[in-house]
Amino acid sequence: MSIVGERIKKYRELKGWNQHKLAKALKKSGKAVISNWETGRNDPSLAELRMMAEIFDTTVAQLVGEVPMLEEPREQYIMIKKDDLIDLQRKALELEADRINALKGQLEQVQKGEEPKDQSIS
Secondary structure (H helix, E strand, O other): HHHHHHHHHHHHHHOOOOOOHHHHHHHOHHHHHHHHHOOOOOOOOOOOOHHHHHHOOOOOOHHHHOOOOOOHHHHOOOOOOOOHHHHHHHHHHHHHHHHHHHHHHHHHHHHOOOOOOOOOOO
């Protein structure tokens, strides 16, 4: 089975469709066409791949294996640039470091027998 065939089958199954239903949606004469694609005997045309990408709410790149397949519906994912993700992680680490320092300060005050100053730790 080719990667294209595997992907077509996987997306079809995720949608809960059988081969006949996909063939009908693509205006094909029968499920044999879909079976041949899924087993790697034939490959769909670019136009057919585009139609399937639209039906499955995915991309041609994902259908042909150029991009990792997302198992869940795309609306459950967000796309973010790598640099933006790194910045977000850096900010989160800085906030966590501030939180840790505040807790250390409170602990030192308690150990000295002082009443801790009200510092919000969130």
